[in-house]
Amino acid sequence: MMSTSTIGFPRTGPKREAKKALEAYWAAGAANGPQLLAAAADIEAAAWRRQAEAGVELTGLDGTLYDQMLDAVFQLGLLPPRFQALKASAEPSPADGPYAGGGGLDLYFKLARGAEGAPALDMSKYMDTNYHIIVPELCHDTAPCADWSPLLDRVRRGQDAVGVASAVPIVVGPCTLVGLARGEFDRSEMVARLAPAYAQLLRDLAALGVPEVQFHEPFLTKSSAEGLAADCAACYGQLAAAGVPINLVVPYDDVAEGTYRWLIELPVAAISLDFCGVPVHSSGADYGCRTAQLIAKYSFPKDKRLGAGVIDGRGCWADASGRALRLLRALRATLGADQAICVQTSTSLQHLPYDLASEPELPSGLPAPLAFAVQKVEEVVTVARAASAATDGAAPAEPHIDLSTYTGAPPPAECQLDEALFRRAEPYEGRRPKQVALPPFPTTTIGSFPQTPAIRRHRLAFKQGRLSLDAYRERMAAEIGFAIGAQEALGLDVLVHGEPERTDMVEYFGQQLSGFHFTQHGWVQSYGSRYTRPPIIVGDITRTGPMTVHEYEVAQGLTSKPVKGMLTGPVTILQWSFARNDVPRAEQAAQLALALRDEVKDLAAAGCRVLQVDEPALREGLPLKADRQPAYLRWAVDAFRLATAAAPPEVQVVTHLCYSDFDDIMPAIHAMDADVLTIENSRSGDEMIHALAASGYTRDVGPGVYDVHSPLVPSVEWLADKLRSYLQAGLLGGDASRIHVNPDCGLKTRRWEEVLPSLRNMVAAAQQLRAELVGPGRPPATPRKPASPVESRSAGGVASACPCCAL
The missing domain is CATH 3.20.20.210 (TIM Barrel)
Incomplete structure (x- = not known):
């Protein structure tokens, strides 16, 4: 027995x-x-x-x-x-x-x-x-x-x-x-x-x-x-x-x-x-x-x-x-x-x-x-x-397994695509001058803003059929308008629509793609009180129509500042779903990439000049064995490039990575060919900053300057010292025009009472550093003593998970 x-x-x-x-x-x-x-x-x-x-x-x-x-x-x-x-x-x-x-x-x-x-x-x-x-x-x-x-x-x-x-x-x-x-x-x-x-x-x-x-x-x-x-x-x-x-x-x-x-x-x-x-x-x-x-x-x-x-x-x-x-x-x-x-x-x-x-x-x-x-x-x-x-004596009827050769892997699958589909129309050096002009230390956010009780009520009413599609879109347009107005009042340089229409960054896209099933109660703990509800991939994946263009057009129509198009990358959608077990993941990632590629084309046609394609799960999917890692990184990078290479040269492609130790994937990050890399950095003691500087990373970088997982509001001086430290670490040769200023992740699970003062201080810190610059990208001659990281604690605040990763 x-x-x-x-x-x-x-x-x-x-x-x-x-x-x-x-x-x-x-x-x-x-x-x-x-x-x-x-x-x-x-x-x-x-x-x-x-x-x-x-x-x-x-x-x-x-x-x-x-x-x-x-x-x-x-x-x-x-x-x-x-x-x-x-x-x-x-x-x-x-x-x-x-x-x-x-x-x-x-x-x-x-x-x-x-x-x-x-x-x-x-x-x-x-x-x-x-x-x-x-x-x-x-x-x-x-x-x-x-x-x-x-x-x-x-x-x-x-x-x-x-x-x-x-x-x-x-x-x-x-x-x-x-x-x-x-x-x-x-x-x-x-x-x-x-x-x-x-x-x-x-x-x-x-x-x-x-x-x-x-x-x-x-x-x-x-x-x-x-x-x-x-x-x-x-x-x-x-x-x-x-x-x-x-x-x-x-x-x-x-x-x-x-x-x-x-x-x-x-x-x-x-x-x-x-x-x-x-x-x-x-x-x-x-x-x-x-x-x-x-x-x-x-x-x-x-x-x-x-x-x-x-x-x-x-x-x-x-x-x-x-x-x-x-x-x-x-x-x-x-x-x-x-x-x-x-x-x-x-x-x-x-x-x-x-x-x-x-x-x-x-x-x-x-x-x-x-x-x-x-x-x-x-x-x-x-x-x-x-x-x-x-x-005990029953005769097995199933085929015998030979342990000496057993791996459990599915049969091979071929997915042949033209190599040209994986390359941008122009190299980085040629396309960057054509992209949106921004001041030194340009300020932005990662994408999402608080999902308020009102937003959740509207979504539930729509889901239950008590709110028509037109009425629901009106409610979401009002939320987008509030987010745009708040960002303009704060003085941010690159805006986002705030994603009020999205339950989370995977489920929203999966609901608009064929091949996904969504559970009602399939919650999984991310950590603490933060849970996700992973979709299940049940068939081949295709796009059934535009997924984000309407919300982008609403937001961009309210401001003269650039608004980001916001997509979740193919590897992250795959990694945060229950994948099929009868088809290799590389093939499933390619299907997702082709679907997202069509969305990239539609956003560019709608006038989008800054496009963010988040891949926070890129490092997460890295196999634990070194001998398996090169193959994974090849198809993961290929999937990102397949999705984003359709962007014209004048479109700035941004990607966001979080919870990552980058040392062992730095070549893959280079190979992704993104124009801007934003990263989770606030809790890691600037380890990622030093890793990027040491690797000679040449693209724009947006290090996360404060921790969105905490209800604490960072002070202006603490944030300004953070920015000085990036210059002093030699990131991008100290070129402030290429160091973007943003929180370390989305703000969906925070409250507006926490978000607004934090972003206000972040913008003030960037403006202070611009005024301090002696020359382009040069830090002040005398570094200041580090300030306290905390200005105040929000009353009753509840620490939140990375909004990329959990509800």
Whole structure:
């Protein structure tokens, strides 16, 4: 009999109860702590019982108030110096529950959302997913001061819900925490420094009688992990001495061959591997998942249980072909009947909607049946039972899988296009003088403005048929008029229409393209209280008509200043949708690019002179393995160029990238051939500025000058100092005419009370720098002392997710 386990489940609740509880806490303040903790406990217990009732034997005790990496940082006491003072002055109360010992709930959330004088920890995409983690910030002096009370409390509640023998704690592993952290420190030394704190946790868990502990180490799937053998051996050797069985969970990709050889020698009780791997970027022997091949070549130790992640944890498609069952049978035939195998999903199910049963309507003619998190758990149990029945003597009827060649990749598909379609009519040097003339430090925004309650009411009325199309367009035209008037009053140089008509930057386009299906309740957590509702690609993608031209014409008709046309790029639409699993992603991206290309032509014909095509997911989609990255970057860049090359030379093409470490994709950014690059930069300590300057990037750049995820309003002096720092870093040779001034992302989830003073200060800072310039692009002779980053805190503000990424 094969056993079953889960390694993560949506933390949202079936009806987004977690979001509502968290936002209620932020609105009411610390006094609402008990209500938040009680709501989270109910949501978690219901999820754990749901998994156990489906027949899962070992239930992973997933749960968080905000983000699992933030939980690890908080419980290990890994506070950057700017938060140490906040902890020292904190006054935790019984309302903070198990969070009191670490500094209280208020400190926990300040790490993620910031406070006056203490900017929030950075945020980044997790591995190659659309989920965001709070990034640990470490330095040479960082030392843990652990208080594991929140996790221990979760374990006790989990034992009450599903029983002591079934409740399995989930912990972010030390190698992943350190590997994904930022700062100046020695990685090996830091892992060793954290090991005693983790060992104490294991001793505490042993006292609770847990059957095992899951240590999640997805960082080990990266190419760079091959050099971590000594670190992992020393750390897990120390942890094994605590006497609690460890299940080392390595999701989100296969591991490199060199990593696999030392991974299976670690002193752990179980190793859980991903047999589904990366979303398919191309086809052929070098793509798909190679875990099965590694087992065929090097076997698997008999003294360890194999966690077989054969059910896709982040794709919404059911395993209608029986691939998982055939793979399990092949594993059993290769490893023998005495090999302990536990069937599970390839990754946490947090990347999927909660339950397909919540969907009132499903389209016909799907490439395969759908399966959300609840259904994936049921698949795990069903497949395990079927595989066990085969072991007990039932004859398999399905074709045999050869592990030595298995990858799971779909068949190749050809998409031949004329090379001329990927090139602008003129090179950058020739077209830039023809584009819109702007002053030094030109000011703009990234695209969206607040989605007010009135806008949402109008959209709902239109959706329900209570508002005609003409009436709805009138309402949206009024909102556009307000946005244009506000920007002109603020003195911005390049305007946007504000996107009042868009629910989000993917769904809006998908609703106007063939080949997409949209769920009613298919919400997925981006982080914290911010959720997305990814569309599902169910067929070939084509444009059915103009998508954005009407709104552009309304906005441009209200001003003599240039208004941007606003599109979401093909890679981002693909990455933030549930893609087909029967067609390579490269082909799906090309279909999206061709549809967007037609829109680019229509916007140019309507007089658009500045066109923004956002690709915030470009870096997110980069495969974790270095050998897979060149092919992905080729087709991703090709898709962007295919979409934008139709723009005439006089049209300035802008792209926006966010939450990105650019060092390993800098050549691809150059190859995109955009005229202006705007980036998320405010939380990264100007790392991206230095990377762009060091790479010799030659196109205009708009670094994000302030953090849209925080309700804090930046002061004029702080913003002016930011702009001076760009000049002093040598960005674009200090040419102020080519350094654009903008927030770090869209403003959709902020409030107008926060947006207007922030933009007013941003424009004032740009004007101040223009006045200070001694010559073109030259900084003032004497840099000023850095100012405070905060002018004021908006009352009742709720920190928001990147509007590119979440609702």
